Amino acid sequence: MDHKVAIVSEKITFEVQEDESIVDGALRKGIGLPYSCRNGQCGTCKAKVQKGTWKYLHDFSPDILTRFEIDQGMVVLCKAAPLEALQIEFDHPLEERIEPRVLKAKIEQIEPVASDVIHLTLRLPEGESLPFRPGHYVDFLLEENHRRSFSLASLPSQDSTLEFHIRKIPGGYFSERLFTDFQTGDEIRFEGPLGSFRLNDRTTRPMIFVAGGTGFAPIKPMLERILVNRKTEPVWFYWGVRNPDSLYMDELVKQWENQYEGFHYIPVVSEPDKKWMGKTGPVHNVVVHNHSNLSGFDMYMAGPPAMINAARTVFLAHRLMEDRLFCDTFLPGYSLPEKTKNLLVSRIRRIFQM
16 A cells, blocks of 8 residues: 655655655655665665654664654654655755666776775766766666665766776675776766765855765765865865775875865874874764864765764764764675676676676
8 A cells, every 4th residue: 555755845745655665665756855875874864754654664773863863753764664644854955856867888997096996987978968966876787686886976077977986895796896807998887876965065164074985985076066166164074094095085185285275184094004193093083082062063974884873973972963964874785696696707898788
């Protein structure tokens, strides 16, 4: 049985099927609710249920929500299914949705920028373009309906190129082969733009950006946009990595710091070598050491779930307002089943040419 879901203040209603998540029901109807990981790990899709009953699917536990949020009726929509008509409310206006499309692109450059990170550049066919916003990602499409999600690491360009920062994940079907098998000119299929990690570039509050490893990918175009347009309030960027080698675009960010007044760059290494003279430890600890009261800031974070969850708890404890925290959680994709892998090894160069 279908149930009606209404987004109050937006005058949007749509039907959600039985045992279908609210986010999936909205996407099926072409409605752009905010979401990112679709695994209940990032909190991007959380909203308040004003009226109606619902359930979490697959025994999901909403660990991303605080007890206060749960008591206020907040729900993780990518894991929640309605049991009757619902009225839900977001704490921010919904942006106009850019309809995702399936496109092909050719690899223009595969550039190792660290021992385990590649800077991948794709070029769309002549006459094609991909409208997107800083913070969006795409899904690379593999056989047997497997997908791998990667954030766009560039602003929309007139020359139809797309950039990605891809870390090699041990056992990662796509990332490992990108380091060994793919070459310039190979064709890749993808769907995008996707996600709801967004930049509020209309705010006048100071901003803090926090990236963990290749979480720099979605942060980079946000900084590129905000630094050009922002004239007054300061911006801080904290880049947390395991070792100094993982600061793979350190020189670029240092150039920004020299070029833009009010921009402050703080790299943080959790496992430093003897040569490292900068900040050390968990990146969120360095943030709150420098900013003990976060109530006046907008905060943007991108990185692995452990970093996001730990930082979120610490930042809220230091008075960061919940509606001023924007997150993008990176979830690694691992190997395809062994049977599938064996079938594909001999034709790796054609994986994305379906």
